[in-house]
Amino acid sequence: MSDPMRIRASVVGDKVEVKVLMAHPMESGLRKNADGSIIPAHFIDRVVASCKGKTVLAADWGPAVSKNPYLSFRFSGAAKGDMVSVTWTDNKGDTRTDEAAIA
């Protein structure tokens, strides 16, 4: 089971700035165990953020995004109190959605 994301969304000027931390191993599939066997790839490959039913950012990721990934972006058209929701999906089909109110 994965840890909840930390989503921080705040109004900066006339924009909303979103900062997200996700708990995920982001295993590249290139590393080996002590016994020489390959550790299978396990990484978030899709991230979608939305606010008021509209996608405000989407991303395709590869295994070269760092472990416990960080993402930040800015968008317009939302105000304090609106909810920002972020969903990630990984290459094993696991998914997680969390949301936070804009501060």
Added chain:
Amino acid sequence: MKRVLSYLLLSVFAASASAQEIDPTAESRELMGDDNPAFFWETRGEALWKEARGPKKANLSQCDLGLGKGVVAGAYAKLPRFFADTAKVQDLESRVLTCAETLQGITPAEMLKVRFGNGDDQRSEMEAITAYLVSTSKGAAMQVSMKHPKEKAAYALGEQIFHYRSGTHDFSCATCHAESGKRIRLQALPNLTAKADAQKAYVTWPAYRISQGELRTMEWRLNDCFRQQRFPDLQYGSEAAVALTMFLAKNADGGVLEAPTMKR
């Protein structure tokens, strides 16, 4: 006037050049900002602290970390210290082990089943609990007591261990940490015998180590330094570990706690 200005400018440049020389990776840390995965350990640690567990089905909220039962905020800034109930000087981690045993009936061996996590599926409860407890002292200034004779003795012992050269490589802590302005490879080395460096080093642990994807505490920091000194395995909460922590914490007196931070 012009001359003074250009002199000032020159000295500013000279200063920044030498800072870059001593700590070439400072920019990298700066750009990382304050979004620190240590958050995940703090969250897990808080849940572990408040969850009724163990044979006694109790939580840890009645643990006395030195400021009285149940007081968490600010406690880390005054550790290690002497505790009358155990008649020992204890650091944060060894004190938590005492509380888990007395309040919850969970043995130290059980608590330390995973002593240090592997950044993945092997998670250390102690790393999570420590991250949580330290985070509640953010902004507090280090103020370590030397009133009790055992506190004084622990400091003196810690100082001796700091300078103790041994093993295949003749290393001691002092080999790398007793002179200012030095680095190992590109890593700036704090002089742990000098106030400013000692403060800066101590107040930034525990830290999320990005190279390991893991939250590391002072107990780990000491254990891994000794590993690289070619010493054997420093035992968690041992007399040497606590004494050395006492030496480092006292030298950091006045430093304002920032941990958990992020390190390389």
Added chain:
Amino acid sequence: MTPIHVSRRKFLSAASKFGAALAVLPLLRPFAAFAATERNTAAFSAKSMSDVIKAYGGADAKESTEITITAPEIAENGAVVPVTVESKIAGTRTISVLVEKNPAALSARFEIPEGTDAYAATRVKVGETSNLIAVVQTADGTFYAQKPVKVTLGGCGG
């Protein structure tokens, strides 16, 4: 995610077994689609910037000073290198972050809908001293900027 997503995933892995994914994928994925889309496995296995751009149906990229990459000159650790890309090119629709010398160049591709700044910050793995490349797609074409990042050894070495 939806079952559709899963079945697409299965389709992709089957397709790549027959080596067909390279040819089919760009057709499946219209350039400006922001809805849940199929993963462009060709782009994520490409070794070079030009192959990444090709995988997304783009052509020759022009270097642009209107793309800013913020990243450290010397990475403290290659496992986590902070990178921020900002594009001032009008109509920026996607921002891709590439690491030239990584086994697969493309790290992340951000789709920028109307109303979202052409700005993205993340942290990426950089295996060895290399250029970071930001590729920006607009309706008018493909642009890029690059910045070298040194990856070195820190610490005691053991």
Added chain:
Amino acid sequence: MTQHPFIRSLALAISLFGLTAQAAAAKPEPDVAKVLQQSFKEKGQAGLDRLQQDETQAACSTGKPVQPEAAAKIIATNQASVRDPADGQYLGDWKAGEKVAQSGTGRQFSDDPAKPSGGNCYACHQMAEKEIAYGTIGPSLKHYGKLRGTSEPILKYTWAKLYNAQAFMPCSLMPRFGHKDILTEQQLKDVMALLFDASSPVNQ
């Protein structure tokens, strides 16, 4: 309290002239060794014997500059330990030497004892100019051979310095690579070549 080699040797020189002659340094409290024995456990190749100091280590653990009498003893003991290469050849292969200089593993409880140890020279010294990740605990060795030439005395001195740094500088921070069997004779020769060979990156 400074550990800087130059200052320390200066202090030593002054004290040898009798300007600051003092009693021998105070020995560490006897119970430190006992506490360490109880606080550590054997792991991998690192046994508790690693915590037993030899005379040199004990004399260099006071946290104070070493005193003249102790310094003279350290130099004498460690001078006597130096063994020149059996075949009289000081220089090996600089490419192998560069690998030794880059590697920081060996002798840790986490290391495979069957694998050769590194010298980890870059941890403390600047050497080849192209390697920017070098430490500053020791002096720069850039252009080491180019600046000093390859005369017999300088080869002999450098060999002895690598073999046992305390033969020249009491309480030097540098490991005694030959004396403590950290590097093999061949590895020492390879590091010598890295320092002296005209085609070595150190001398470019």
